[in-house]
Amino acid sequence: MPKTTSFLIIFLMYFFTSNNPFAQSIDIIPKPVSVVMSQEKFTLNSATSIILPSATLRKNAQFLQEALHSLTPFSFPILENTSANFILISIDTAKVAQKEGYQLSITKNEIKIIGHDEAGVFYGIQSLIQVAYQAQNKGFNLAACRIEDYPRFPYRGLHLDVGRHFFPISFLKKYIDLLAFYKINTFHWHLTDDQGWRIEIKKYPHLQSVAAFRNETIIGHKKDFPHRFDGKKYGGFYSQDEVKSLVKYASEKYVNVIPEIEMPGHASAALAAYPHLGCVGASYKTATFWGVFDDVFCAGNDSTFTFLQDVLSEILPLFPSKYIHIGGDECPKARWKVCPKCQKRMKDEHLADEHELQSYFIRKIEKFLNAQGREIIGWDEILEGGLSPNASVMSWRGEAGGIAAAKQKHNVIMTPESHLYLDYYQSLHADEPTAAASFTPLSKVYSYEPFSTELNHEDEQYIKGVQANIWTEYTPQPEQVEYMVFPRALALSEIAWSPKTHKNYADFLSRLRQHRSILQQKKVNFFDRFEEITYHFSMEKSGKSIIHFSTTLPNAKIHYTVDGKTPTPSDKVFKNQLIIDKSTTLKAQIFVGKNAYGKVFEQAFEYHKAVAKNVILKHQPKTNYNPDKPFALTNGLTGNARYNNSQWVGFSGEDLEATIDLESMQSISKVGLNLLKYHWQRMWEPNVLIFLVSEDGIAYKEVYRTSNFPANGINQIRAKITPTKARFIKVQAENKGIIPAGEYGAGVKAWLLIDEIYVE
Structure with a gap:
């Protein structure tokens, strides 16, 4: 190869590296489908104008004008004819074939944004604004590039629960702005729950005067016992005019707002306002603490359906959304099982059980909404008892519900709790603000892939998108919502928008570091330690x-x-x-x-004689409490009180029987384990805990027994015994079994959680 050619190649490689400030890759989130950089630059200045060839894009042009003016000292007039140094926005379906897609080209003299549709133009504008943010300290010199971009999924959602805590319209607008900035196109507005009804229904004024308020609110986590309350009345609701205004605001940002009206469960607030809608018909109260409650809408009462249809008739004109979310989750059947009206309904409709009664309930609501030109979407419990004909499913209890629905040819939104619940801890540091539970760091969110390997290519077409959820039991202030949602919502945006082949966590973090300053300028109280150990x-x-x-x-x-x-x-x-x-x-x-x-x-x-010794379990641990590692119960590490550091081993309704081989005869003087007791999390102490020892693994003798577990939280058992020689240790704990009547979660299996079997 001639030396001059070799030198030229080396020069060009150097020129297109990070040493050239205008040849860097640009830090857009979510990552575009294609980015080709060049060495030119476009300078925003007082001569820069926005060219608008079509009046249909005037709102987009004004949005761009306002956004750029907020970042620069320039005015950016909107003109009809081209001039030097201009930004042109237009629609061309021939050039951009994909819905919501766009092309963005930045050259020395011009910027062009071409969209498939208005939404595509808008997303091209958002990408340009991100580039402009990054040019603030570079004399407003924008890196030249050509971007071809379009979304992977049509549904890209972020949820907000306003039932547990009420947030002002001003914050909801900021929330929608942030969704739109990161190309998330759906706002799932969770409007009703046990702790509050948040939307005005004119036909039922008690929903505003009674259901929208609770007498007080629990302090701390619901697992804490005894429960403490603040003694302060709390509540609020959105007027229909406020709802219309917000929906209109969102539509201008190409964000669809889906309302959720919970049914048949999570109905305590509505029943407090209209008690005849419940099975008991007694005096109900808007819930003051968090959880799942037995009192639900009566499925045998015709007035229940009249009420809900009346409510939906006022909801529909406010929301143009095709989807209306009807909840359908966490509906206990205890009241239905003893309600004469519900049992008569089951007999009259030839329903086999209460799960089929719930399916009947959902189908009846679906039929009403279908007649109004709408479709229902619900949490994956609506699969139980049979899925309604046209229903779409949000799969939250893992992916199984979504997979089952897709195989039945129903549309699915994947929103698994394991990866996309943003009310879970994003750090394991003990001083993190109180959250629901579990541990979902940014890296785990980013790792989620919506297409399950259990689905064939044909069924994948029914996976319409992904959504992350933020439940607000422990986030009463807007700043706390922001702290929990961001930057994890940026990871969500990349899952939903960018091609799977483009996902790279290191690359995402590189771009996210540049977005720190953007989030700061937008005054977002985001979690900024996402690169901790x-x-x-x-x-x-x-x-x-x-x-x-x-x-x-x-x-x-x-x-x-x-x-x-x-x-x-x-x-x-x-x-x-x-x-x-x-x-x-x-x-x-x-x-x-x-x-x-x-x-x-x-x-x-904490090292002791059982560390690194094998444990044989009679029953296998369940779900999230089944650590996939050897020596989980004998590794010298202890589970924390938030039970989210992967050390707790859990049994659902089953007894514990664990046998440890110490591998040689040892003198034993102390035995123990750690046990988690949170009745309000359905985590119960055993009826009895027994330690036995053996020399040969056949003949065992009991050395310790207790039924006393006084602490709410971690009970650390360290029992001194008469010194004895043994090689084998057997631990037996009798599960509480079914949670007794009158207790939280009555009628379901109790959890038995243990950690670190201790031998000394």
Whole structure:
């Protein structure tokens, strides 16, 4: 190869790298389908105008004008004819074939945005605005590029629960603005629940005067006991005029608003206003704490359907949405089982059980809405007892409901609790604001793939999109909602919009770092520690704990201590792995130079004779409480009170029987385990806990028994016994079984949660 050609190639490679400020990849979220960069730049200045060839796009042009003016000192006049240094917006379905798709080209003298439709133009504008944000410190010099872009899924949703806590219209508008900025096109507005009815229904004024308010609100987490309350009346509702205004505002941002009116469950507030709609017909109250309640709409009462049809008749004119969400989730059947009207309905309609009664209820509402030209969508419980003919399903209890519905040729929105519930903790630090439970960091949200491997290609067409949900039991203020939702909603936007082949977490984080300043300028109270320490513990048969730390933060080092002291830049730097083989407290901290990032990681290790010994379980743990790792019950690590650090082992309605082989005869003087007791989370202490020991694994003798578990929360059992020789330890705990009447969750299986079987 000639030297001149070789030099030219090297020069061009250099020119198109990050050393050239105008040849960088641009940091758009969600990632576009195609981006081709060039070395030119377009400069926004006082001469820049917006060219509008069609009056149908005037609102889009005005939106662009206002957005750019807010970022720059320039006015951006809207003109009909071209001039130098202009931004042209237009629609051309021949050039852009996909719905909501757009082309954005930035050259030295012009910017062109071509959309398939008005929404496509709008999304092209949003991408341009993101580029403009990033050019603020570059003299408003926009990197030249050509973008071809369109969404992967037609439904891209974000939810907000206003039933538990009420938020002002001003915040809802900000919320919608943020959805639109990241190309999320659906706002699922959860308007009614046990704790409050939030929309004006003129025919039923008690929904405003009674159902919209509760007498007080629980303080802290519902698992805490005894429950404490603030003693303050709380509530509010949106007038129909406010709803119309918000829906119109959202439509101008190409966001569809789907209202949710819960039925047949989560009806306490409505029953407080109109008690004749319940099975008992007694005095109901708007709920003051969180949970699932037995009192639901009576399915045997004709007036129930009259009421709901009247409500929906006032709802429909406010919302042009094709979908009306009718809930359908978490509907206990206890009242229906003993209600004469419900039982008569079942007999008259030849329904086999109460699940079919719920299906009857949903089908009756669906028939009414279909007659009005609308379709129902509901949570995946609407599958139980048979799916209504035209219903769409939101699959929240995992993917199974969505898979089943898709195989039945029903449209599905995937919104699994495991990955897309944003009211779950995004950090395991103990001082995080109270949240529902579990642990859903940004990386886990981003990892979600809506197409299950259980679906064939033909059935995939029924997966219409994805949605993330934010329930607000523990987020009473707008700032807290923002903290829980962002930046995880940006990960959602990329799942919903970008091609699967384009998903790359490291690349996403690189772009997200640039969006920090954008979120700050938009005054979003976002979670800004998404690059804190992640870790993995594993245990070798030798009893050594192997720790792996990592962080995605560039140019960062992780310093650690094993003596319980807070790490400093002068402490040891984590490299490949760290080994722990004795009781200690490990702490770690990210540093960039001498500057600490995030919070201190801390983990205690408690070594004892059972550490790294095999455990044989008679019954296998269930669902989220089945740690997929060896030595889960003998690894020296303890579960936390938020039960979200993957250490708790759970049994649903089944007894615990665990046998540990210490591998040699040992002198035993103390036995124990940790046990979680939260009745308000359906986590119950066992009826009895027994420890037995054996020399040969055949003949066992009892060494300890207790039925006393006084603590609400973690009960740490450490029982001294008469010193004895043994090789085998057997632990038996009798599950509470079915939760008794009068208790929260009565009639369902109790959870038995244990962690770390201790032997000394």
